[in-house]
Amino acid sequence: MFSTSLVYAHSLWINNFESHAHQSHHAMVSLGWGHALPMDDILTSPNGRIDVETFDLFDPSLQKIALKKPPFMVSTPEQSTATIDVYNADLATQKIALKKESEKGVYQLSATSKPTFYVQFIDKKGNTRLKMKPMDQVRDIATVLMAVKYQAFAKSYLTVGEWQQPKPLGHGLEIIPHTDLSNLHVGDLVEVEVLFYGKPLSSSAKSMEQITAVSSSFGQSDGFYLGSAIKKGKAQFRVQSSGQWIINVAHKDDVTPDGPLKNLVGKAQQVYHGASLTFAVK
Template identity: 25%
Template structure:
């Protein structure tokens, strides 16, 4: 009982820290299982509540593109500042990858500032954020492309195709940071409709020594998994930490 209480307290602290830090970026997909040639629409998700929360500010997006099953980069058609589309032309697994422009966020006693600590008074903390997002789209029945990486600093790598999953299964993922497995880090997962509360997740687990963690698929539907990782910033006069964030969205039918 005592051990359970300690774990719950630790998770509460961790979630509170995440609330303080920054918004999450994720990708909402109109159809995760299109037939080759069908149009797929991608929406930028932003905030603390999956699948819909806030609208990301125009100009904050750094890049968004798809990767074909053969590893080819595909440009997306911009429909408006938060919606994009493309047509998967061949069968296999596609990744859609996005990132916002990295920057600094400093918390002071007067509020948040989008800058370093320099020149500010009453600083509480500062971090340089790097937020990335991926979505898995399976065109047809082929599983070619499941092991592809987007090359993000912090990345969630699926070890099983979502099309193989059903309610009650476990979904194994590998977390890598700068190309190396990231052990003993928390994964947070939730599905659309689980909760209307911010920063509330249906499932939490920790990666093992190989950087692998498994998410229990509690219900079919659209899912998001997120991970964060912090490292010290080299110049403490400028900022305190780097904060890396990554999400992965997919659907279980």
């Protein structure tokens, strides 16, 4: 699931497709997991699963409505042949139907994962294994290959009436747009701010921070992306095609005995945070 470059790690995102087809305004929302928009894998995949801790809708006044989230488990095939396995998929798909009484402004869709430990190691018999536990709870370790704590955050927006600058939700790693995402066209500049526990994330000699941006119609199928360095919390890029876009950012901190993560010594070697923001371009 994790590699040397976080660009290739799994992402959690929110699919958010608006409709005005029947003279009403609603959105079909679901959760995405993996590498490719709009659906890549199920959240309970045996190849890598994620425990969704919260999935919420915040109205313009930041009043919260809890949305349905999938159970955390390891999926097993519902049908299996010599060549095919068929899995049921719960992507937390649901319809958000707005009313004429709905408050005007920007609604925020938010998903967070439960902080999870992953330890990849070689055991005393020479086998390579993976456990979803803190390092100090894993027995039979000969060599640790990777020991990380991981948490993912995802956001998307639904606008009723005029766009308003959205307020931070307090995610550990959070992407906040400074561009009207309700009326984007090809060639428009998208500006974002990236906060790490409420403070601007910025590139330094220790860590080159960046956002990556890709679309189902640009870059994704060819295996490349747009990138922008984060400077004093700010980054920007121009959208190159219509359709669904995703911005990703990943941040890694090392666990050291005298650092801010010293409480994790013996449990993990690194802490990874991932954040995504999805939006549509006309």
